Amino acid sequence: MIRCLVVDDEPLALDILVDYIAKVPGLKLIKATTSAFEALALAQEEEIDLIFLDVQMPELTGIQFLNIIKGKCKVILTTAYSQYALDGYELDIADYLLKPIAFDRFYKAVLKVQQQQSLLAPVAAVPEKQSNGVPDFIFVKTEHRIQKIYINEILYIEGLKDYISIFTASERIITLQYMKKMEEVLPCAVFARVHKSYIVAIDKIESIERGRIQIGDKIIPIGDTYREAFFNKIQDRNI
Template sequence: MIRCITIDDEPLALIQLTGYIQKVPFLELVKACNSALEALDLLAREPVDLIFADINMPDLNGVDFVKSLVNRPIVIFTTAYTEYAIEGFRVNALDYLLKPFGYNEFLTAANKALHQYELQSKVQLPSTPSVQETPAEKESLNLFIKADYKMIRLDMNKIIYMESQNEYIRIFLEEQKPIMTLLSMKKLEERLPASLFMRVHRSYIVNLEKITAVANNRIIYGKDTYIPIGNQYKDKFNEYLEKHYLGKL
């Protein structure tokens, strides 16, 4: 069981969260707190694995509350304000539920928490040092973008490639429809980890780990997706190939 608490200064929001938690068999509600200060007092006495926290609260907001925790549990923010999404991302929150959200959205976030909890709970051999991601490494695997009037959290490992279309970027993902967002290629390129992504054309950034093949100056994904390699990006991409090719180009 995942022991969790909820924090929200709105009584109706706490009632909704309590009802959702009771429907999930692997969640155990320790307490519904109406302020971050009450939660701090509880955490001093009770072990907790997961926190559902509102952000915009009096006295101590949700982001500052999470930053103050030494032993930080898994955190899922629940808020009505999209402008706080980036702040949530910076403190490595697992997910961000935008109010009003339904049970299906809550369950999706809860399942993410279960997966994270299982990863953290794996028993490691005493002789094997525990390798943990640094905050910077965790940030490099996730990204928030604005699309469909909300902030969407993307797992970078699921991105196949990105295509510029005038002032918009179309992001192609595994096992789901592409997402369109208003963004420049330059800004996107600056935020992506260079070890995983490379700009290969003025209109394309690709996930290097997802490449199926390279032929005729084009990158191939799957059976029928072809990405052109621009002349000004060719040398850099060839350097990448040389490092990973068993032979000579």
């Protein structure tokens, strides 16, 4: 079920989207509001999967709204002005609907989000664990199958927007997933986030030099945001 929020300062436009949402299975309307500030509070406090967001609003523009929530949930922009499309896509929106919005175009945009949701199936750590409490393996959904990956075989993980690549000594597995989700699933005692685009297996690190990590032939940068936490994590292993 996709939990939806609708925000538009025009009541008629709001009513149309509420009616469309009611017609589509798998969508659940959490709130429809003409207040951008109320919507912003809900987006930050509630579990919202998808926002239908107007661009031109008096309190807060849709682009300003996007900059504040920064990818917290999927967003479909709704506006009468096509010139905002580029700004929206640069902020990684799911789709862009021009008013007046036809139901078939609305449905197409929703299908796109539903397909992304199904591909972004949770990466599940299997309940069976080693004696130290670390899971033996995880499952990830690839293009054609759900693949089992042993935790101790992972060298590092590289992210690019919604996609991540999981590297082992023998293969690269690509899955439509978020780095944040992988970071939550992988055991923190074994893995470290070292950059917005990299998670590394601590025991696979061969050397650290000048803010860079070497694992096999791969050189991985250490981002400023993650530097202190990373070095604190490996401090106990230093001699």
